[in-house]
Amino acid sequence: MGSYNIAVVGVGAVGEEMLKVIDERNFPASSIRILARTPRTIVVRNKEYLVEATDAESFNNVDIALFAGTEGEKGAAVRFAEAAISRGAVVIDNGADFRMRQDVPLVVPEVNAAALDNHRGLIANPNCSTAQLVIALKPLHDAARVKRVIVSTYQAVSGAGSAAVTELADQNNSVSGGTEVKSSVFSQQIAYNVIPQIGGFDDAGYSSEEMKLVHETRKILGDDSILVTPVVAARVPVNTGHSEAVYVELEKPLTAAQAIELWNEFPGVSVWNDSLDPKRAYPTPLEAAGSDETYIGRVRNDLYNPYALVFWIVSDNLRKGAATNAVQIAEALVERNLLRRN
Amino acid sequence: MGSYNIAVVGVGAVGEEMLKVIDERNFPASSIRILARTPRTIVVRNKEYLVEATDAESFNNVDIALFAGTEGEKGAAVRFAEAAISRGAVVIDNGADFRMRQDVPLVVPEVNAAALDNHRGLIANPNCSTAQLVIALKPLHDAARVKRVIVSTYQAVSGAGSAAVTELADQNNSVSGGTEVKSSVFSQQIAYNVIPQIGGFDDAGYSSEEMKLVHETRKILGDDSILVTPVVAARVPVNTGHSEAVYVELEKPLTAAQAIELWNEFPGVSVWNDSLDPKRAYPTPLEAAGSDETYIGRVRNDLYNPYALVFWIVSDNLRKGAATNAVQIAEALVERNLLRRN
Numbered sequence: 001m002g003s004y005n006i007a008v009v010g011v012g013a014v015g016e017e018m019l020k021v022i023d024e025r026n027f028p029a030s031s032i033r034i035l036a037r038t039p040r041t042i043v044v045r046n047k048e049y050l051v052e053a054t055d056a057e058s059f060n061n062v063d064i065a066l067f068a069g070t071e072g073e074k075g076a077a078v079r080f081a082e083a084a085i086s087r088g089a090v091v092i093d094n095g096a097d098f099r100m101r102q103d104v105p106l107v108v109p110e111v112n113a114a115a116l117d118n119h120r121g122l123i124a125n126p127n128c129s130t131a132q133l134v135i136a137l138k139p140l141h142d143a144a145r146v147k148r149v150i151v152s153t154y155q156a157v158s159g160a161g162s163a164a165v166t167e168l169a170d171q172n173n174s175v176s177g178g179t180e181v182k183s184s185v186f187s188q189q190i191a192y193n194v195i196p197q198i199g200g201f202d203d204a205g206y207s208s209e210e211m212k213l214v215h216e217t218r219k220i221l222g223d224d225s226i227l228v229t230p231v232v233a234a235r236v237p238v239n240t241g242h243s244e245a246v247y248v249e250l251e252k253p254l255t256a257a258q259a260i261e262l263w264n265e266f267p268g269v270s271v272w273n274d275s276l277d278p279k280r281a282y283p284t285p286l287e288a289a290g291s292d293e294t295y296i297g298r299v300r301n302d303l304y305n306p307y308a309l310v311f312w313i314v315s316d317n318l319r320k321g322a323a324t325n326a327v328q329i330a331e332a333l334v335e336r337n338l339l340r341r342n
Numbered sequence: 343m344g345s346y347n348i349a350v351v352g353v354g355a356v357g358e359e360m361l362k363v364i365d366e367r368n369f370p371a372s373s374i375r376i377l378a379r380t381p382r383t384i385v386v387r388n389k390e391y392l393v394e395a396t397d398a399e400s401f402n403n404v405d406i407a408l409f410a411g412t413e414g415e416k417g418a419a420v421r422f423a424e425a426a427i428s429r430g431a432v433v434i435d436n437g438a439d440f441r442m443r444q445d446v447p448l449v450v451p452e453v454n455a456a457a458l459d460n461h462r463g464l465i466a467n468p469n470c471s472t473a474q475l476v477i478a479l480k481p482l483h484d485a486a487r488v489k490r491v492i493v494s495t496y497q498a499v500s501g502a503g504s505a506a507v508t509e510l511a512d513q514n515n516s517v518s519g520g521t522e523v524k525s526s527v528f529s530q531q532i533a534y535n536v537i538p539q540i541g542g543f544d545d546a547g548y549s550s551e552e553m554k555l556v557h558e559t560r561k562i563l564g565d566d567s568i569l570v571t572p573v574v575a576a577r578v579p580v581n582t583g584h585s586e587a588v589y590v591e592l593e594k595p596l597t598a599a600q601a602i603e604l605w606n607e608f609p610g611v612s613v614w615n616d617s618l619d620p621k622r623a624y625p626t627p628l629e630a631a632g633s634d635e636t637y638i639g640r641v642r643n644d645l646y647n648p649y650a651l652v653f654w655i656v657s658d659n660l661r662k663g664a665a666t667n668a669v670q671i672a673e674a675l676v677e678r679n680l681l682r683r684n
Contacts, residue, residue, distance in 0.1 A: 169518060173518055192510075193580060193626050193627055196626070201617045232652070236578050236579070237534065239534050243536050243576070284535050297538070298538055301546070
C-alpha cells in the first residue's frame with residue numbers, strides 16, 4: 001500500500017471532521033493540503049494546519065481531493081472538480097451537485113463499494129440522512145427486498161454548518177437570559193423549536209432534503225422500484241446526530257428478531273434494542289455523536305402487517321453522514337486499486 | 343345558561359393551564375375550588391388562588407370536576423372520581439386511567455361531542471398527541487375514509503409536567519456553562535438531544551404513548567378498522583407544542599388542495615401551507631404555543647399513491663392537547679344540557 005497526497009477542500013464542520021477522521025483512521029497520507037476561500041491557520045485535534053486559497057494549480061500532484069461540500073449553495077466542486085481530475089486526482093465530493101449524474105458513482109462503501117470500479121475521477125458522497133438510511137436498509141433489502149419506505153427525520157443543526165451550531169447555543173443563551181433571539185442561519189428560531197423544512201420546496205411541496213432521500217436511496221441500493229416517501233425532514237435543536245423514524249414494507253415477511261440478526265452481521269451497524277438495559281435501550285443523537293456507527297433501535301414489526309417493520313436510526317451526520325464515509329471511499333479506492341496514480 | 347361550581351384537581355402544568363383557559367374563555371363558573379396534594383396559594387394570570395387538600399368532601403356541591411391528570415403514574419381521578427360523581431359532579435379527567443373504558447366517553451368536542459350524550463358522570467380527555475391527530479383526521483375520514491395512519495411525533499417536554507420544563511432549561515444552562523448535566527425527570531439528557539421513548543414499553547416493543555395513538559384515535563373516530571402505526575413517539579427539547587409527521591391512506595383519492603379545503607371548514611384547524619408566505623409557510627411548536635388551534639402544514643400527496651396524503655400537525659399540548667379540550671368538554675356539557683344538576 002502506497003501513501004497519497006490528499007487535498008481537503010473546505011474547512012467548515014465537515015472539512016474539519018475530514019481532517020480528524022484521516023488522522024484517527026491513519027489514512028496513508030504523505031501530505032495533506034487544505035484549501036478554502038480564505039487562507040489562514042487552523043488547529044484540529046491539537047495539530048496546526050495551514051489553509052491555502054483554492055485555485056486550479058492547488059491540485060497539482062494531489063491523488064485524492066476530498067470536497068467537504070455545502071448544504072444548499074453550490075459546492076466548491078462545481079468550480080474545481082474538473083481542474084483536480086484533469087491533474088490526475090480522484091475527487092470525492094460531499095456536496096449535492098453531482099450525486100445524481102449517471103457517470104458519478106454515489107457510494108456508501110458497506111453498501112455499494114463495487115460502484116467505484118467504473119469511476120471516471122469523480123465520486124459522490126451521499127447526503128447525511130441518506131447514508132444512515134441505506135446502511136439500515138441494505139441487509140433488509142438483500143434478505144427480503146424493500147418495497148416501500150416511509151420516513152421522518154429529526155436532524156441536527158450541524159448539518160447546516162458550524163455557524164448553525166453557534167446560532168443554537170446563542171439562542172439558548174438568549175432564551176435563558178431573556179434577551180432577543182436572533183436567527184440568521186435558520187429562517188426562524190431553532191432553540192426550543194422544530195423547523196419542518198430543510199432545503200427549498202419543489203412544486204409538489206417536497207423539500208430538497210426530502211427528495212434526496214428518495215433519489216439517493218434508489219441509486220445507492222441500485223433499485224429504482226423502491227418507493228421512498230419522506231413525510232417530513234425536520235430540524236431539531238440538537239448539535240450533532242441525525243435521527244430517523246422509519247417504516248419499511250418488504251416483499252417477504254421478516255420478524256424484528258430476524259432484522260436484528262441481519263443488522264448484527266452488517267458492518268458499521270450497532271443495534272441498541274434492549275429495553276431491559278438502560279444504557280442500550282435505544283440510541284439517541286447525543287450518544288451517537290462522535291462515533292462512525294449507524295445505531296438502530298426501537299425495532300418492531302408493524303402492528304398489522306408481518307411484511308413491515310418500524311425502527312429508529314441514529315448516526316453522526318458529520319461522520320458517517322459525511323467525513324467518515326468520504327474517507328472510507330478513499331480507503332476503498334486504495335484497496336480496490338482504483339486511484340489514478342497507483 | 344346557568345353558572346357552575348367548578349373543581350380543578352391538580353395544579354401542575356395542565357392544572358394551571360385549566361385555570362387560565364376557564365378565565366380566558368369566560369366559562370360560567372360561580373366558584374372554582376382548586377384541589378391538590380399540598381395546600382398552598384398560587385398565582386395564575388395575576389389572580390391569586392387558594393389550593394386546598396383533596397378529599398371526598400371537597401366535591402360537595404361541585405358541578406364539574408376537572409382532573410388535570412398526570413403522565414405515567416395513576417391520576418388523582420383513580421382515587422377521587424367516584425367521590426365526585428356520587429356527590430353529583432360530572433368528572434372530566436385528563437388522565438389516562440379511564441379513557442378506554444367502554445362506559446366512559448372519550449371526547450374531542452369538534453370530533454365526537456355526541457358521545458357525551460350517554461355519559462355516566464365520568465368523561466375522559468384524550469392524550470395530547472391524540473387530540474391534534476383526530477382533529478386533523480376527522481374531516482378526511484368523513485370525506486374519504488381513513489384506512490391507515492403512519493405517524494411519528496416530536497413531543498414537547500411540558501407533556502411530562504412543569505418539572506420537565508425546568509429540567510430542560512437547567513440542562514441548557516449546564517451545557518452552556520460547562521457544568522454537569524443532571525437528569526431526573528427524563529432518563530437521560532434531553533437538552534440538545536432526542537429521546538425516542540415516552541412511557542413504558544409493551545411486549546411488542548411499542549411505548550404506552552404510541553399505543554394511546556392507536557386506541558384513542560379509533561375510539562374517538564368511532565371506527566376500529568382504522569390502522570394506526572405509531573413509528574416513534576419521541577421527546578424533543580421543546581417546551582410546549584407537539585408536532586406530528588403523518589402519512590394517511592384513504593379509501594378514496596384526495597388531493598392536497600381538497601384536504602386543505604376540508605380543513606379550512608373544520609372548527610379549530612388553521613392551515614399554514616403557503617411556501618410563498620414566510621410567516622405562514624408551515625407551523626412550528628413555538629408558533630403554536632399559547633394557541634387553541636391545531637395547525638396543519640407541509641400538506642402533499644404521497645409521491646406514488648393518490649389515495650395517500652402526508653402532512654405536519656402542530657398544537658399546544660397543554661391547551662388543545664389537555665386544558666382547552668377539557669374546558670371545551672365542559673362547555674359542550676352545558677350546551678347539550680348534560681350536567682347532572684342543571
